[in-house]
Amino acid sequence: MCRHLAYLGPPVSLRSLLFDPPYGLLRQSWAPRDMRGGGTINADGFGVGWYPGDGDPVRYRRAQPMWSDTTLPELAGVTLAGAVLAAVRSATVGMPLHETAAAPFAEGRWLFSHNGVVRGWPDSLVPLAAGLPVRDLVTLEVPTDSALLWALVRHRLRAGAAPGDALAETVAAVSAAAPGSRLNLLLTDGATVVASVAGHALSVRRTPDSVLLASEPFDDDPGWRPVPDGRLVVATAGGLDTRELTLA
Numbered sequence: 001m002c003r004h005l006a007y008l009g010p011p012v013s014l015r016s017l018l019f020d021p022p023y024g025l026l027r028q029s030w031a032p033r034d035m036r037g038g039g040t041i042n043a044d045g046f047g048v049g050w051y052p053g054d055g056d057p058v059r060y061r062r063a064q065p066m067w068s069d070t071t072l073p074e075l076a077g078v079t080l081a082g083a084v085l086a087a088v089r090s091a092t093v094g095m096p097l098h099e100t101a102a103a104p105f106a107e108g109r110w111l112f113s114h115n116g117v118v119r120g121w122p123d124s125l126v127p128l129a130a131g132l133p134v135r136d137l138v139t140l141e142v143p144t145d146s147a148l149l150w151a152l153v154r155h156r157l158r159a160g161a162a163p164g165d166a167l168a169e170t171v172a173a174v175s176a177a178a179p180g181s182r183l184n185l186l187l188t189d190g191a192t193v194v195a196s197v198a199g200h201a202l203s204v205r206r207t208p209d210s211v212l213l214a215s216e217p218f219d220d221d222p223g224w225r226p227v228p229d230g231r232l233v234v235a236t237a238g239g240l241d242t243r244e245l246t247l248a
C-alpha cells in the first residue's frame with residue numbers, strides 16, 4: 001500500500017535517501033518489510049519532489065516501477081536537497097496507472113502524498129467533494145482517492161489553515177464519511193513536514209539537525225521510532241510534536 005518518506009535537514013543527495021539505504025524506497029518497491037491492507041509490491045509508479053535552494057519544489061514522477069528507471073539513479077547521485085518528499089505506489093484496484101497518480105502531488109510550495117485507501121470510493125466522498133469549488137473537481141489531476149484527498153487538503157491550505165490543521169481536519173472528515181479508510185498523509189512546504197498516521201505504519205528518525213519520516217525504517221539504525229496509530233506528527237529539522245487525530 002504505497003510507501004512514502006520525507007526528509008528535512010542539511011542538504012543530502014537524493015540517492016542517499018532513495019537508493020543507498022538497504023531498505024530504502026528502491027528496495028521497498030519490490031520487497032517492502034511492512035505491507036498492510038493488501039498489495040505486496042509497490043510497482044505502479046513512483047515520484048520524488050525536492051526543493052532546489054529557496055525555490056518551489058520540482059518533481060520527477062514515473063508510472064513504472066522504480067527499479068526499472070535507469071536514469072534516476074545518476075540524477076539522484078548529483079542532486080542535493082535539504083527537503084525531500086518521495087513515494088512508491090501500489091495502485092488500489094480499479095485506480096488508473098499513470099504518472100499523474102504517483103505522489104507527490106504539488107502546488108506552489110507544497111508537496112503531498114497519501115499512503116492508503118478511501119473506503120467506498122468514489123461514492124463515500126461525494127458529500128465532501130461537493131464542498132470544493134467545481135473548478136477543483138474538473139481540474140483534478142487524475143481520478144484517484146489520493147488526488148481528491150489532495151484537493152481537500154489544498155482547499156484548506158488555500159483558505160489559510162495551518163498545515164497540521166489542514167491534514168487533521170481532512171482526516172477527520174474523510175474517516176467520518178468513509179469509515180475504515182487508511183489515511184496516512186504526508187505534507188511539506190520544505191520547512192515543516194506534517195504526517196497523519198491512520199491505518200498504516202510511520203516511523204521517525206531524528207538527529208540534532210534533521211528529521212526523517214518514513215512508512216518503514218530504511219535501515220536498521222536504532223534511532224528509528226514508530227509513531228502510534230491515530231497521531232498527527234508536525235516536524236521541522238530541529239523539533240517534533242505529535243497530537244491526537246480525530247478518527248471515526
Ligand code: GLN
Nearest residue numbers: 001002090091092115116
Ligand atoms: N489509493 C491510492 C492509489 O491508488 C494510494 C495507494 C496506496 O497507498 N497503496 O494511488
